[in-house]
Amino acid sequence: MVGFLEKYLEKNAKIRELPIYEKPNEEAVKHILNMNIPAKGRDPLVVGEELINDVFEHAMLGQHPRYYSFVFSAISPYSLAGSILTDIYNINAGGWELAPVVAALEERLVKWMGECAGYSGDNVGGVFMSGGYMANMSALVAARDSRLTPDEFPKARFYFSDQTHSSIAKGLRIIGFGESQMIKIPTDDEFKIRTDLLEEAILADIKAGKKPVAVVGNLGTTNAGCIDPLDKIGHIAKKYDLWFHIDGAYGGSILLSPIYRNLAKGIELSDSFSWDTHKWLMQTYSCSTLIVKDKIYLLNSFTEHPEYLADVNTGNHLSGWDLGPEMSGPNRAIKLWYTLQATGTDLLAEMIEYSFYNANLVKKELEKRPNWKIISKPCCGTVNFRYEPKGLSPEKIDKLTDNISKKNNRKRVCVYCNDRA
Ligand SMILES: Cc1ncc(COP(=O)(O)O)c(C=O)c1O
Secondary structure (H helix, E strand, C coil), rough: CHHHHHHHHHHHCHHCCCCCCHHHHHHHHHHHCCCCCCCCCCCCCHHHHHHHHHHHHHCCCCCCCCCCCCCCCCHHHHHHHHHHHHHHCCCCCHHHHCCCCCHHHHHHHHHHHHHCCCCCCCCCCCEECHHHHHHHHHHHHHHHHHCCHHHHHEEEEEECCCCHHHHHHHHHHHCCHHHHHHHEEECCCCCCCCCCHHHHHHHHHHCCCCCCEEEEEEEEECCCCCCHHHHHHHHHHHHHCCEEEEEEHHHHHHHCCCCCHHHHCHHHHHCCEEHHHHHHCCCCCCEEEEECCCCHHHHHHCCCCCHHHHHCCCCCCCHHHHHCCCCCCCCHHHHHHHHHHHHHHHHHHHHHHHHHHHHHHHHHHCCCCCEEEEEEEEECCCEEEEEEECCCHHHHHHHHHHHHHHHHHHHHCCCCCCCCC
16 A cells, blocks of 8 residues: 555656646557456455556546646645545544544534634534535525425425536436526626526516525636625525525635635525535545534434434434435545644635636736637636637637647646746
């Protein structure tokens, strides 16, 4: 194991000389698809070597210095250390009684994440889970159960902008709602939800006898890092008694920055938010958290009392399996705890601010050059742009953009700055 780790570190030291991503040839894929599962075990060292050379070598290098952290970032060595420890101890994170101190650590982190958003009081709660899809879907389950009786399901309506991540629509579909119940609100020229149209849509639905249930706001969209006017959405949600969920899978990490935190103003009005620290806070996969202002809603939706757990007594403490859809699994809070304790929030905030700085720098540099168009203003670590030389059709420009991006990823040095340092 130590040998494998050394190999990884050796490779990582030379990462600047590697392309960020080289699509594996079909042979590499075919090779794995044709491999047998042996009846008798093979030399474990050879198997490990094969995995390194034939499998891991062919993946995109998210920790590459020129990857520029689009939505997900390089990993913290402390997260890696926490991950390895978590795997070695292999603690089942599902129940309090299985590892009370580990569960307490998770509870403490969830509370702290809530405090970062301005949630306060004993009722704040939540649960770590595999990813933003699961966290957003679980929030929608809580929203549904808080506002509807089963016979009202067909009348339910959910609101979110046309820039919202597909996890919301998919989550709604999984929990039983159809396309016609998902009201996609247009966005303005900064890709932020039009709150005037949101309120109009809610009013029209009420008039038509429908039941508005929840509105989802974006704290960092996938396309452009945009942040919806969360305070305005919060007031509308309160006015019409809607559950207000915020998808902070990407942008939740700005809560750590004293400079940019104000962009999330209004998050304190929400009922729940998701925060994927495996995106912008350098955690290994997977590390997502759903945080709710009042955990009673998660308990109402997710608690079961099976026979085989009848003798489990956790006193006042809650188990992860009562707060979300998952049971057995790795404890995902430990690596985040390790990172936060070893790095401190000041340095992590600087890292977040540096991403904003980089996105702004790209914009400034492009503005000096002819034919580069800024598509979306920099926000979070994202700025959308493209090269639009005069006289090319939109289709040709699409193709050119695709080629520039692919070429940049394959390059062993940065095309613009000749960066080998
Ligand atoms: C804004 C946003 N929400 C949710 C998700 C889904 O997260 P995950 O891939 O961790 O399930 C993503 C993924 O990129 C995202 O960008």
